[in-house]
């Protein structure tokens with residue numbers, strides 16, 4: 296049978312039908328490379344119920360200098376630096392390939408100003424292949440110097456700017472570095488966001504074992520994986536308690552039990568990130584484990 300991971304109950308997220316609650320974290324599963332490696336078997340056994348693209352920017356980016364990854368005792372630190380083909384490259388070459396996936400497509404975008412964000416949302420939102428747009432607001436706004444997602448007012452201004460430009464559901468991806476992520480989520484909801492996803496990576500650093508100089512080419516990076524799960528669970532609980540839009544919970548999810556914890560903490564859906572690097576079929580496994588564990592009430596439609 297062609298399609299995404301079965302077993303977990305279906306749900307509706309921001310008006311989009313999903314066959315289950317397991318997404319991927321942006322940037323943690325390269326569906327285009329996986330399709331090349333596994334062929335149509337990937338489509339038949341697709342690991343997620345919706346696919347989130349890696350974050351794209353208006354201009355192409357090379358990303359950070361290597362090394363870009365450091366393995367921690369329970370996860371990793373990455374300083375990938377958002378390499379991508381830019382908006383035009385994405386629309387011309389990646390989007391047609393991602394549109395062949397058997398699940399709804401979420402495109403993640405990041406702008407270094409509200410104007411850039413507006414261009415991304417408008418251009419991506421006019422494409423029928425795109426089911427939802429995720430706003431990655433973990434970057435400094437060059438207009439204000441503030442990290443968009445660290446400040447409720449700054450986040451609200453960004454969402455207000457792009458909200459009229461598309462009818463697609465807008466997911467705001469929160470940064471765990473914000474002093475009060477629940478306040479940021481509430482501001483995003485007030486400005487018209489349809490969902491909040493969290494957590495993005497936590498700022499981290501590793502030193503070269505011999506030189507004691509920073510290991511990562513980007514000096515610092517983002518920590519993820521099981522090490523951040525407790526932080527993520529607390530933030531998901533706080534955000535879900537504050538907003539009425541659905542919350543997509545992630546951060547260290549590696550099993551159905553972990554996913555169930557996030558749903559019980561108030562998430563309406565979950566995403567698997569770092570675990571995909573260890574096990575490319577992790578999404579499917581998490582969905583199957585969750586399906587076996589889930590009391591029906593824990594995954595009922597959030598909206």
Ligand SMILES: Cc1cc2nc3c(=O)[nH]c(=O)nc-3n(C[C@H](O)[C@H](O)[C@H](O)COP(=O)(O)O)c2cc1C
Pocket residue numbers: 319320321322323349350371373375377403431468493494495496518519520521523545546547548566567568569570
């Ligand atoms: C290698 C790597 C690349 C990532 N790239 C992105 C990205 O492009 N955009 C984004 O919003 N988050 C990105 N993330 C963050 C993940 O989507 C996720 O929010 C975070 O890693 C926490 O989940 P996890 O612990 O399950 O990995 C990346 C994470 C990793 C490990």
